[in-house]
Amino acid sequence: MKILTAAQVYQADKFTIEKQQITSDALMERAAIQIFEWIHARLHGAPVVIHIFCGIGNNGGDGIALARHLAEHGYNIKVYVVNYSEKRSKDFLLNMERLKDRKIWPEFMNPETVLPETQPNDIIVDAIFGIGLNRSPDDWVAKLIEHINNSQAFTLSVDIPSGLPVDQPLWKDSKVVFADYVLSFQTPKMVFFLPETGIHLENWEVLDIGLDNEFMMNVDSSFEYFQKHDIQSLYIPRKRFSHKGTYGHSVIIGGSYGKIGAVHLSGKACLKVGSGLVTLYVPECGYTPLQSSLPEAMVLTDGEEEYISKISLSIKPSAVGIGMGLGTEEETIQAFGNFLKSVKAPLVIDADGINILAKHLEFLKDMPKGTILTPHPKELERLVGPWANDFEKLEKAMRFSETYQCILVVKGANTIVISGEKGYVNSTGNPGMATAGSGDVLTGMITGLLAQGYNSLNASIFAVYLHGLAADLEVPAHGYESITASSMIDAIGKAFVELFRQPQPPNDNQPKG
Structure with a gap:
């Protein structure tokens, strides 16, 4: 609309x-x-x-x-x-x-x-x-x-x-x-x-x-409000003769000592949204927790115990999500900058990845075209500078998106996906999403859709809608306060079902009056 x-x-x-x-x-x-x-x-x-x-x-x-x-x-x-x-x-x-x-x-x-x-x-x-x-x-x-x-x-x-x-x-x-x-x-x-x-x-x-x-x-x-029928038109249905390789290999890069849970959430959401394969790339301290808690995912480490010091992938990913729980150690920053120069796959950058970009603007030129950034308000401010009001915020976001040929997912009560001079306003979501890990889940979902062949804009719009819908489906049973990032992941399947659920016709056999 x-x-x-x-x-x-x-x-x-x-x-x-x-x-x-x-x-x-x-x-x-x-x-x-x-x-x-x-x-x-x-x-x-x-x-x-x-x-x-x-x-x-x-x-x-x-x-x-x-x-x-x-x-x-x-x-x-x-x-x-x-x-x-x-x-x-x-x-x-x-x-x-x-x-x-x-x-x-x-x-x-x-x-x-x-x-x-x-x-x-x-x-x-x-x-x-x-x-x-x-x-x-x-x-x-x-x-x-x-x-x-x-x-x-x-x-x-x-x-x-x-x-x-x-x-x-x-x-x-x-x-x-x-x-x-x-x-x-x-x-x-x-x-x-x-x-x-x-x-x-x-x-x-x-x-x-x-x-x-x-x-x-x-x-x-300049802006459109996307709703259920808009998302239905973006959906890429699965084919009968397919296998896990058909639906892409996602790589989630992040984590540091005490923040491995962010990678777990992102990786699980990536799987739940349909990525055929998921590999988690973390420091050594994340190996055992992730192998134990997320058996469907593969785990690679860089050998460093507490934080990522280098990023070297032996696989060719279909899409990469990076930044959640990453930290901002000097070696991590250098590894992140080198990775941007070499990565060819569609890319999602979140959390500390955005914070690193904000402090090292020289890295921005190395982002692949169509890279997706998912900042919350404070991260966006670090990236584009302060604004006097919400209209100036959107102007700055659009200018940034156009300059660096990237997608900005401006998170908020109505998350807005910015692509150049165009903005797409989400229609799902609720205050219960204001909880730790919610953004990690969204990054995983976007990455998983990219891996399946969705383009950057469609993956962002689809994931943002589905993310909010999953949270909305949790409200009737649990209320706002009890929604967690994990419960949102558990509701992703229900959100897919709800997306294509047809309204039931009235039962004419029911007694009238």
Whole structure:
């Protein structure tokens, strides 16, 4: 699913209106009906009070149109117009007239208005500001936003939480509605997925308002949100006449004294994702633990007891993952640099591998084209430098990816895979993944997919999705707190099954009522 900028959304609206020969008001009506149906499907006419706060632009027009539909279906509504400007959009004015024709009179709010009271069982619909907001809300509107946030009512935002800009960082000290749910028109907004702005909403859902398919297919978006059907299209099925050699030989290089477990996790994940063969390359102290705990893997050592001092492979790997638990001893750094100059296989670099690159930028030029780096936020900062906000972070990541012709897997609540000027936002995962070893598992999964013939971009996207899905499948039985890296590995098989599980049709033989 493409993630559009505000300018692209306006272009989509214009294109749709012209091609489908409809009015802008008709498009607004589509949006209002979609919101109404979403609410009505959940409330079924329940006797709750719905407070609808409307601005005086098109977002407010959506709210006013929604109020009309709710009233016509018997809902108890209270409508407020947040009068923050003398300007009004024409579609807002048109819908105001329709509302007044039904004898529904909104309360117009200004800086002197007493803020309305709400009850915990009420519902607030936030339609104050939309995607056109280009400055911080006025102080009195900011107080209204704080009032909404301090209420205990369920808050539903139309298209975007009011006060949140679409394509730029939040203004300093600006107030934003916290939305329990956002109903976003046709496409999600990039700010939903970034740490500094995504904290202003709990859940979101896209409503299809019929923006023209031709435009949506052809528009060039910088970011895409990948979901189950996107991942299904990447999957390379297994063939009947095949053997372990068909699915590649992965090599996992890492570990140091006290950090051999990272290699174990990565190697096991590599096997579970389907790599035909896996060899673990570790210092001598890792030999016995790994041979005992992971019998499916082969183990090579460099002869050094506590850390890797040289990397010399007697095999030709299909893919290599390096860095987990590696350490940053001087001999290890030298071995890592020499390895980069010689490696020909597809490569994934994680953890201490990234930390070494950050301190030895001269190594970057030796990375094979298409190398995948998997930094967590602090590792990314060491690699690309500090950023002022999340938008600058993404700009720096894209510039780095383009300069060094590599893939960056920017880990976070919504992990983003960066390939040059394009970003792919993941749709799976949960807070339980904030646990030791989670990144080692992901590196192993990417390596295992590379070994099976997936290209660098597809292996990254597929592994990130499957990694998050495995963690999601653990939540119902164990909750967030009890998820571990090992339990995620155990759920990889279930994630593959879930990826291709077909929804069950309703059982018509069940008794009705």
